[in-house]
Amino acid sequence: MRVLLSTYGTRGDVEPLVALAVRLRELGVQVRMCAPPDEEFARRLAGLGVDLVPVGPPVKELMRGAGVPSAADLARYRAEMLDAQFDIFPAAADGCDALVAAGLAQIAARSVAEAAGIRYVYTCYAAVNLPSPYHAPPPRPGWPEPAASDNLALWGLDAENVNAQFREPLNGHRASLGLPPVDNVRDHVYSDRPWLAADPVLGAWRGTPGLDVTQTGAWFLPDERPLPADLSAFLDAGTPPVYVGFGSMTPAPDIARRAVEAIRAQGHRVLVSRGWAGLDLAGDRDDCFAVGEVSHQSLFPRVAAVVHHGGAGTTVTAARAGAPQVVVPLQLADNPYWASRVAALDVGAALDGATLTDDDLDVAVKTVLAPQTRARAEALGARIHTDGAAVAARLLHEALR
Structure with missing residues (x-):
């Protein structure tokens, strides 16, 4: 066969x-x-x-x-x-x-x-x-x-x-x-x-x-690859960071930077995925770390929230991990749909990249880092098997x- x-x-x-x-x-x-x-x-x-x-x-x-x-x-x-x-x-x-x-x-x-x-x-x-x-x-x-x-x-x-x-x-x-x-x-x-x-x-x-x-x-496979040693050290060195990544997509030039700034402004650490766009916004500060391709299944249970573009794989992996999500969808394919699902399930926030303001980002970060949002995300994740x-x-x- x-x-x-x-x-x-x-x-x-x-x-x-x-x-x-x-x-x-x-x-x-x-x-x-x-x-x-x-x-x-x-x-x-x-x-x-x-x-x-x-x-x-x-x-x-x-x-x-x-x-x-x-x-x-x-x-x-x-x-x-x-x-x-x-x-x-x-x-x-x-x-x-x-x-x-x-x-x-x-x-x-x-x-x-x-x-x-x-x-x-x-x-x-x-x-x-x-x-x-x-x-x-x-x-x-x-x-x-x-x-x-x-x-x-x-x-x-x-x-x-x-x-x-x-x-x-x-x-x-x-x-x-x-x-x-x-x-x-x-x-x-x-x-x-x-x-x-x-x-x-x-x-x-x-x-x-x-x-x-x-x-x-x-459709997914278990991905139990261990995280790189330097990434594990960053995760162990403080509170869970907020993940920012856009996978294979190239976001608008300033969206990733503004998201990182909004997260830092609220006193949270940031983990930036370079992705195909080659993002590297860590600078020389120790509250931000840039990482290449790693197992999201191993990583997402250890982050405070996931900021991403609304890809089907990233959305379901974050949901399975019980991680709140901020979705800034590119206006193509199923990205807006997954953003709407995250918002409808009340496990995060959906933002419009074309009209995104700094206030929108601040509110979204506060929303996903609220304990009640985390509780809803974890409850949802327990149902996805x-x-x-x-x-x-x-x-x-x-x-x-």
Whole structure:
């Protein structure tokens, strides 16, 4: 039994599929993965014995500038990615029994699975990515922002934007494979039975007529790596610090600095994660420490709060650790959704980076450091225990048997 997994994006897009790959291998399933060719992903997969099939340009190169690429660049990247997928996926899927695709960027995946006669599973990491009357579509950089009076109308306009970019080239490729054309590209990619790899305590699916969603829980692996000695020494030297990090994202130039200043102004120590943006705001003061890539599962139980961009992985890891959160989301993908969930669950604060004032930051820091916020966060964390990757692996294994 062999499965092809495919995604394209930053670490937050790749790591959940890594977790699924590991759980599938524990069941005796052979796995290969289509993913960006970034060196850190290649090392990660090689260390686990999972074959990497590189697709597209390195993501880290695309993320070097502040914010996201221009609309023109994004349109070009998307067109080139579609062609690359149709070039690479058929050989990658050869001999496989199923193709699991994560994210809307996987436009070619279902067509390739259909042509090969194998099972296709689409998955996403947040409920906001699936059409529903209960929420609007997530921000999609480079495409016109849909404007309508209700959520279902917004989802209709969202489908039109996806069609404008992809319908003609997708159907051209499908014709070359002997497949009929599709009318709604987005819904074709999603299928009518998608999987939702998100924790139901943190972000439950509320249901949509005609869409049979299987919510497995978030996909992650235990990460028991010890913390570096210098980081452990910093943690041991005083009260728990507030963590500030934006992962693979590049925040607005002054947001991280202002967050550090707001935390220091209230007499708290700060731990800054350099991330892909290379943040290093420690200076020569001993109340701030900069750290590279470490186990968040080992670190977050030892911090007073987590300030981050709203990535699905960071949000669930902080929640599982019982750490209050301040989310300053980038206006793309599921970041605003996770910020709204943190606020709705009353385990932190959600801030708008575009209109952020120093007073907003001061209030947010005070909120997350209040004992009652910590108590709510710890209570929430105690309820999050589903191993979504194991659930998904069992579901797929049983279906293929």
